[in-house]
Amino acid sequence: MDVNDLLDLLVNSNFKQLRQLRPIRESEFIRFSKERGISLRGIIEGEPSQYVASGWLAPDLVANDKALFHPFRFYLLHTVKKLTEESMTEKIATKCNHILDLAVVLEPIYWPEVTNKHSQPINIRDEVFAELFRHYKLKLLEVVKSLDIDEWKTHHNNLRIDASKLDSNAELYILLRLSKWEKRQKLTGAISGALWLRHIAEMIRLAFAEAYSRNDSYLEWQEEDEAFGDWPKNSRQSFYGNNRPLDNLLECRRHICKSFGLTSGSLARWYVEGETEFFAVLTAIPRPQNYNLELVNLKGCISRNKDNTALSLEEFIEDDASHERLSIISFDTDVGANVKIIRRIMSKPSFVGYVQANSPDFEFQNFTVTELVSVAKIIDKEAGHRIDGFDTADWSDVRDGAGFEEKYREVSLSKTKLKGKAWGQSLANYAIRNPTIGDTQTQRPFLKALHAATSARTSNYIYFKENYFCDSKDFEIKCKS
Known part of the structure; x- marks a missing residue:
């Protein structure tokens, strides 16, 4: 099977369910192309039909004897x-x-990455x-992998130029x-045409x-903002905060916004209850500020009078509301007063955000006992301890994080506590490598909370x-009626 046959197979298999951009009628295609700065004749029908007749342009779909074209085909008209x-x-x-x-066949995979927006059929x-x-x-x-990389690097260069x-x-x-894509999508004229071409080029590069x-x-290809001339060594690092800003958008965001005189700051605060989850989050997001995110460790004091933390949390939430900042709270339900x-x-009314309720606690909300044992074994093995006892021990009565730590201290030769930085880091690394719980297809709630926190920068408060609103009964996000 050659490359063209395989491309046909892809298009005729899952492509229709996965594609992000639908083929459009000729009238829409003409209007879309004109809005990208291309001078065309016709309104309902016009030059696209002529190019189809000449064999220069092939429809992506024919429905009711009408040709439909993928929006990317405007590049052919421009050419x-x-x-x-x-x-x-x-x-x-x-x-x-x-x-x-x-x-076109890359679009289902890489268009969402370029636009930060994806869609799927409601029946799937x-x-x-x-x-x-x-x-x-x-x-x-x-x-x-089967394509000529040198040939496609040339195509990529030509698109950028x-x-x-x-x-x-x-x-x-x-x-x-x-x-946001909603803003880019509304652009018209040459700026919009160039933007779409660069997006196509970026998909190919990715x-x-x-x-x-x-x-x-x-060798990494040049990024899509580059065309003519070369940047002096490390000058992109100085200007954008990274030599490859398009591959590190979060890193360069503060720099480019500052250069245009735009403000930036904290758009979300994530409150976690203790050391384990705090360091788990920091492992997954080493630099929260790049996501306009603040991380606050409540240190297990939600329901205690110690340091007046309960009152402080409410004050934090009020402060979030005054700055139109989303509030994200992770807590364990094993303490009734916390709930x-x-x-x-x-x-x-001041609370606007998301709550991750861990039942009964962070460990058992996100991991099975077998998985927790696997992580503990990794920690002990890296510390140079024998781990034979983990496999022969009976873990069947363990029901929560405290019980697991107690059993761990009986089995482990390290005799240390299983809390804090090292434990949180190890759990996070395991969750990232294995995004679903055990043998199920259920995504770990910790990863859902990570997604909510890192998405706050693109959310409209x-x-x-x-x-x-976040329903206080079941802690689920729901639409207001």
């Missing part, structure tokens, strides 16, 4: 319109379609969609790339980078406040 030698049109159109064919469950996505990606990367010829404001592109991630001979305090806080 053909700028030509002056008629004899070169067919050859260049063929090459352009070759590039776009790959871009999340776990089914995730499995379709996984299988499709595996096949797709095999296709990419064509984009720069449309609009050369490279710094502006970085700012746009950092912005695909080849992932396909060749374990190949030492692979009452958190529910009281949630009942106030006012929209969330007006349309959603």
Whole structure:
């Protein structure tokens, strides 16, 4: 089976369920292309039909005898319109379609990464969609590995150059790339056309980078804001905070926003109850500030009078509300007083955010006993202790984190406490490597909370406040009626 056959297989298998951009009618395609700065004749029908008849343009779908085109095909119109030698049109159109064919099949995987937005059919469950996505990606990367990397690096370079010829404001592109897709989507004219071309180029770059991630001979391609000339050594680091800002958007965000005179700051606070979860979060998110996130360790004092923490938490929440900052609270339900305090806080209009209730505690909400034993064995083995006793011990009566620690101290030769930094780091690393609980397909709640916390930077506080709430009964996010 050759590459074209495999591409056809991909398109005819899961592609229709996974694609993010739908083919559009010719009238929409003409309007879309005009809004990207391309001068075309026609309203309902026009030059696209002529290019189809000439063999330069192939529809992505035909429905009710009407041709439909993927939005990416506007690049072909742009390419053909700028030509002056008629004899070169067919050859260049063929090459352009070759590039776009790959871009179209890459779109289900990499368009969400570029736009930070994804969609899925409402009739497909999340776990089914995730499995379709996984299988499709595996096949797709095999296709990419079979392609000539030098040829596609040239195609990538040409896309970047064509984009720069449309609009050369490279710094502006970085700012746009950092912005919400809803804002980018509304752009028109040459800026919008160049932005779409750079997004197509980025998808291709991301695909080849992932396909060749374990190949030492692979050299990173230039990023999409670059076109003509070279940056002096480390100058991108000085300007953007990283030599590869598009691969490290969170790192460069503060720098580029500051250069445009835009403000930035904390957009969410995440309150955790103790050392274990605090260091677990820091392991998963070593620099929370890059996500506009503050992490606060309540040190197990939610329900105690010690340091007046209960009152302090309520004051924190009030402060969050005054700054339109989302509040995220993680706590263990094994202490009844904790539940009452958190529910009281949630009942106030000032609380806007998300609560992760760990039942009975962080360890047993996120891991099975078998998994906790595996993590403990790793810790002891790395510390140089024998771990034979872990496999012969009876763990069947362990029901919570405290019980597990007690049993661990009986079995382990280290005789140390199983709490704090090392335990939290090890649990986080295990969860990241194994995102679902045990043999189930259930995502660990810790990872869901991580997603909620890191997504806060792109959330609209006012929209969330007006349309959603966290139910104090079951701690689920729900729509306001």
